[in-house]
Amino acid sequence: MTDAVFQVGQRVRIADRTPRVHHRVPSYAKGRVGVIERVCGLHGEPEKFIRGNGEPKQRIYRVRIPQSELWQDYEGTERDKLEIEIFEHWLEETE
Amino acid sequence: MSDHDHDHARTFQADHAEPTSEGARVGLALRELLIEAGHYTPEEERAVIAAMQGASPRDGGRIVARAWTDPAYKERLLANGAAAIRELGYELEPYEFTVMENDDNTHNVIVCTLCSCYPRSLLGMSPAWYKSASYRSRVVREPRKVLAEFGVELTDDIDVRVHDSTAELRYMVLPQRPKRTEGWSEEELAALITRDSLIGTQRAFRTE
Numbered sequence: 001m002t003d004a005v006f007q008v009g010q011r012v013r014i015a016d017r018t019p020r021v022h023h024r025v026p027s028y029a030k031g032r033v034g035v036i037e038r039v040c041g042l043h044g045e046p047e048k049f050i051r052g053n054g055e056p057k058q059r060i061y062r063v064r065i066p067q068s069e070l071w072q073d074y075e076g077t078e079r080d081k082l083e084i085e086i087f088e089h090w091l092e093e094t095e
Numbered sequence: 096m097s098d099h100d101h102d103h104a105r106t107f108q109a110d111h112a113e114p115t116s117e118g119a120r121v122g123l124a125l126r127e128l129l130i131e132a133g134h135y136t137p138e139e140e141r142a143v144i145a146a147m148q149g150a151s152p153r154d155g156g157r158i159v160a161r162a163w164t165d166p167a168y169k170e171r172l173l174a175n176g177a178a179a180i181r182e183l184g185y186e187l188e189p190y191e192f193t194v195m196e197n198d199d200n201t202h203n204v205i206v207c208t209l210c211s212c213y214p215r216s217l218l219g220m221s222p223a224w225y226k227s228a229s230y231r232s233r234v235v236r237e238p239r240k241v242l243a244e245f246g247v248e249l250t251d252d253i254d255v256r257v258h259d260s261t262a263e264l265r266y267m268v269l270p271q272r273p274k275r276t277e278g279w280s281e282e283e284l285a286a287l288i289t290r291d292s293l294i295g296t297q298r299a300f301r302t303e
Contacts, residue, residue: 024261026208028235040191043263060191060262067238067255076239079254085262 004039004059005088011035012063013094014086021050029084033094034065037083045087059088146186150219155267156288158183160281162194163272169196172269180217188216188265195258196269197298202253203268204242204295206234207260214265218293225294235259245296268295273302 006012016031024046039061044054067080074080114120130137158180162169172179176192192214195203207213208231213221224230234241238255242248249255258266270292276284291297 024209026259026261028208029259040264046262060264062193062264067257071236075237076255077251080238080256081254082235082257082259084259085264087262 002042002059004061006036006039006061006091006093008036008038011094012061012086012091014063015090015092019047021047023047025086025090026084028070029063029065029086032065032069034063034069034084037062037064040085043087045089060085061088061091062086063091147215147219150215150217152218152288152290152293153285154185155218155290155293156285157281158267159269159288159293160285162269163284164281169269176267185217187214190214190263190265192217193258193264193266194269195256195266195295197271197295199271200253201256202242202247202249202295202298203256203258204234204238205258205260205266205268206231208232208235209261212260212265214267217265218267218290222290222294242296245291247296247298249298267293270298270300273300276302 011033013033014025014029014031042057042059045058048054062083063086064081064083067074067076067082068078070082114123129135162172172194173196176194177187180187180192197203211221211226213225235257238257239249260266287300289297
C-alpha cells in the first residue's frame with residue numbers, strides 16, 4: 001500500500017477542473033479549501049472506469065470544509081461543517 | 096425480446112416495475128446484455144436484490160443499541176465501522192463503513208449529492224426523499240432549514256456536520272442515547288431506532 005500524501009489536519013485545496021468523463025467531485029466543492037478529517041483506503045479512480053478498471057487505485061480522504069466558506073449566504077453558525085470524500089489526485093497542498 | 100432464443104434472455108425476469116421511461120428501458124436492455132455476455136447470472140442478481148430487501152433499519156437499531164450499552168463496542172464502531180458491524184454477524188459490501196456520533200453539541204446528517212449512495216446492504220432501501228433532487232441539493236446548502244422541515248430544530252450551540260457521500264464510503268449516524276433510558280434492555284433500546292435517526296433527519300426519540 002502506498003503511503004498517504006496528506007495527513008490528518010493538513011490544509012488542502014480541492015482542484016477546480018471538470019474532466020469530460022464521470023468524476024466524483026461536486027461543483028460546489030471545486031476550488032475550496034478544507035482540512036483532512038481522516039485518511040481512508042485505496043479505491044478505483046472514477047475517471048478511469050470509462051476504459052478499464054480504475055487502476056491504479058487512488059487514496060480517498062475525508063475533507064472538512066466550514067459551511068461559511070462554501071456558501072456566501074450560509075444561514076447557520078461559523079462552526080457548521082461539511083465533510084466530503086475526495087480522491088488524492090484532486091487534492092493540492094495549500095497554506 | 097421475442098426474437099431472442101438465448102436461455103438467459105428467455106428466463107431473465109427483471110425484478111423491476113414495468114419500464115415506463117426511455118431510461119428505464121435502456122437500463123433493462125443493458126442488464127439483459129450483461130447477463131447474456133456472462134458478466135453475472137440472473138441468480139446472482141436475484142440474490143443481491145433479496146439480500147437488500149431483507150436488510151432493514153432494524154439491523155441498524157441493533158448496532159446502535161449495542162454501542163449504547165457497551166462502551167468498548169462503541170469505540171470499535173467509531174474507529175472501524177465495517178469491522179465492528181461484521182462482529183455482529185452482518186455481511187457488508189466492500190465499502191468503508193463510517194459511523195458518525197451525535198452528542199450534546201453535534202448533529203450529523205448524511206446525503207449523497209451526486210447520486211443516492213446509501214448503505215443498502217445494511218439498512219435496506221433508502222427513502223424516496225433521500226433520492227430527491229430537493230433533499231440532495233438543499234441539505235448541503237441549508238441543512239438547518241431542511242432539518243427543521245423534518246422536525247429537527249437545532250439551537251446554535253449544536254454544530255451541524257453534513258456528510259456528502261461522494262465516493263466509496265458509506266455512513267450511518269450513531270444517535271444520542273435518550274435520557275431516562277437507564278436500565279433499558281438492548282432490545283428495548285433497539286426498538287427506538289428509526290431509519291431517519293440513522294440518516295440524521297431525526298434527533299429525538301419517544302421514550303414514554
